Amino acid sequence: MNSILRPVSATASLDDPFYYLANFRFVLGWVHEHHAELLTAEEQGFLTTFEALPQAAQALLVRMVMRKGEHFRTGKLAYAEIGDVDRALAPLASAGWVETDPAISLAELFRLLRLAELRQALASEMADAGLSSRASKTVLWETLQPHLSQVQRLTEWWPAAGKMLGGERIVRLTVMPWCDRLRLMFFGNLRQDWAEFVLTELGLQRFEQVELTPGSRAFHRREEVDVYLTLHELRERLEQGESPETLMAEMPVVPAENTWLAQRRARLAFLLGQTAERGGQETLALRLYAESGDGPAGQVEARIRRLRLLERRGEHRQAHALASRAWASAVGEQENQALARLLPRLCRRLGLAPPRRAVESSPPRLDLCLPRAGETPSGVEQAVVEHLSRPEAPVHYVENTLLTGLFGLLCWPALFAPLPGAFFHPFHSGPADLYRDDFVARRRERFERCLACLDEGTHGEAIWRTWREKHGVASPFVFWEGLDETLLEQALACIPATHLRACFERLLSDLKTNRAGLPDLIQFLPGGAEPRYRMIEVKGPGDRLQDNQRRWLAFFRAQGIDALVCHVTWQQDAAP
Template sequence: MIAHSVEDPLYYLHNFRQVLQWVEQRYADLLDDQELAFLQAFVALEQSAQALMVRMVMRKGELFRSDRLDYAEIGDTVRALQPLQALGWVREPEQLSLDQLFALLRKDELAHGFAGQLSRPRAAKSDLFAQLQGLALAPRPLAQWFEQAPVGILQWCLQPLCDRMRLLFFGNLYQDWSDFVLADLGVLRFEQVPFSPGSRALQQRSEVDLAMALHHCTERLEQGEAPAAILDALAQWRSDNPWLARRHGRLLFALGRHCERLGDWDLALTVYGRSNHAQARIRQVRVLERCERWAQAHELAVQLAAAPANALEVQALQRMLPRLARKLGGPAQPRRRTTAPQLIELELPRELAELGVEEAVRQHLAQAGAEVHYVENTLLNSLFGLLCWDAIFAPVPGAFFHPFQAAPQDLHDADFQLRRAALFDACLGRLDDGTHRQAILDCFATKHGLQSPFVFWSMLDQALLEQALACLPPAHLKQCFLRLLQDIRNNRAGMPDLIQFWPEQGSYRMIEVKGPGDRLQDNQLRWLEFCAEHHLPVAVCHVRWGGPA
């Protein structure tokens, strides 16, 4: 399956054809009669009709001015429209509302058409709408709005069907057709994940319908509909499909945040209680605290602290519990003391500031004879991605939908590691038996350039890789990789800026760099605490600029 270059004026049509072929091959048993008939009829259309249809699919909305359907590569639009109209896929809209007219027509067209009903026909378009809105004009066919319509209006009727095709291809509906026709698709290379019937996220037609229903609820939330109404719709939701359950949990979490913004604390608590999102539990404590239900908040926080779900929860609870204890009138609760990292204080020449504080420190430390690299989050993530490539790209159900995915769709889900536990155990086991070095080098050679959610090819070269594998103890790598797997979304960032290697001694040190006025962020603090707990060498370097201002 090859994406076509955008240098071909019909690139969008070629790619759309491939999407339909992919969906038919992979999901034919889940398609209904209308969708199967659409696939057969589309193939039979002339190229110009296919291209015009795809143009409408890719544009926003379902209503179009006929004079705006003008594309050089298609040619005669009137002729291309005829088979689409004959199939009933495109038609004149049965009725149009005043809002729709104002979205489609120009000010001069509206002023002329409504001349007898406007007290100020030369006013701004928004004012024209306000004048007509007061007349409570009901929707009607275009011919009944105007004696002579200024332009033809056409309606594309199969957008819901094409949305289902898009869902089955992308595995979501936040990506649109333009994401498939990015010019980069002709350059980027992707891992070829095997697609079997068992790896599909959706196995029944009812699950397709549920996925669409979840999407519609998301749209309702984005449009500002009352949270209670959306929650009522979600109450009808029933499925044991894990892929759908994760999306349901994310939607509930978004709904809970919206309730918080509205100050509807009780509904927010109800929504979070139903969500399996990784942060739903800590948000419940936040809500109870915000509405000053101190005892309930403290009780729940104590329960969570007994079995925290992740490091982010631990950090949040360490701050919340002393605060809640004070609210309840108890004695001051000292925060848990953490081991302070090694501190480096540097005064560097002010002229180095233009390099950036990290590069300035890198150059300074390199003068002492060590190999120093500015890696931030890239090196450890890349080593993890190379060692665990097979686990990351395993054809787990619901992880991969199409051949152009750089990452599994469940990468940030709480059960990402659990669903691949045996594979990750095997990969990380190489750090115990010493085979990790060759496995990483082999993967670097055979997979070089393929898209990955972890490997930063642009910064990773053979020399840095060899140096890292010579100086980083496998036990330290294993601890870092296990931490990544605990919470990929939050733990893949916040790693120290620099890494310092002493190849002759086979040792290293990580360094977090802070310029004047800069402070450690929460995710950086969590990484520093982790390093201290597991005896990984790390330092924090504070820089001030010397010399004239």
């Protein structure tokens, strides 16, 4: 393949009017170099044909690919660097990549035409429906949509379109499925898009530069790409309101060895189950929860929802049998917490002795009655900060940013280790396998080397070094705007290394679940022979502790870490 499609640089200068074309070429070159054997002959032909197109045609294709939808008005495709739209469209139409007179639905007609144009195009239908000639677009749609299900060309919808639109046409891009597949094979997901290149070039995003090898790739078999795309399509159809029963029948089989795809499939089954349960399809929901919760990729939420639904349906014996088996196995904190509440209820209903469990003690409590704060999302927390903070004992609003940030800074070398399946393009904010079951196991020695700094007392130096060298680089754990030098300095001076190690090890036990639920505030108490600190969870009127917050508070109690819950009432709301 010609060097035009050989990846050289991840981003093009925005001073180049064809910067977006250079970025698109980079992706095509990357996919050809890393995934060529996963492409069909037709897809390989797309790369070859694209290379042979005139630059204006290439650029126009990319402009359409990067916009929303597949249908476009030619009048909206005017770009100075491309020039004559019809001339640029001709090679694309010859290649079959653009349809120049496509059949369109009523929904597309409404998306593409202005209100005045719709009133002209649908004047006859409006008169038949008794609508005013000044009816709004919303009224037009709600009235006509139930009766106009046909898909037809623009001139069939509106015979005078050619004259009224001054020669402007509607065209349809036919290669979006190919382009989405190529984007997926590059990014490893469909969440990221072409904007990543622009944001990086503007300096609004910076990514860690991890060494990539020929084995650094998201997919190893074409079947895996097909499964991902099918799961993505099913999820979109679910969001559009299609029935979970229909979608369940189309769920693809995941290759046995691909655990991350199995996790995506299990997550979709859980979402289908939730939708079925909300729709009163409880039997279907139970089937979907069972499918989502079983196996090594099983979703904890699905197992818990299944048990609760069985309990609500009065199927106490089956629920008890499932819950007892889970209780006897090595379940995580989240599931154990749910079972500790569920099992005693089931035992009472079945006349059985409840399982032994530790009594959950309440965390220390601080009650404050304060002047009403503003209506901002963090108003109550800020009111507590202002009330408790003193020059010699400052209080900071940190929530889930401080401890996770310190963890991310200390363990940066382990988190960004160039392992197979972790990084496969230049735009990763974190490893692709971050929440897979074997993430920590694959890096255990690397994490231990990082945590050893806490035992040796060198963790402060390591954290500061990363903070300076990597500042602003995307990380799944470091929120740079919430971790300034003052906060970092006070935290390292007041939080003992033993406490940090305990918290970091708890994070590593379940990175996805335990990164949330940390207290809102931290107060540093640097005075005295030994600097101290305390964590403060703030609850405003009517607010209650969430389960993940309860788990962190219980952990703090077990570790001897000072943590309390501050309950706030407003002075004007207090009883006289």
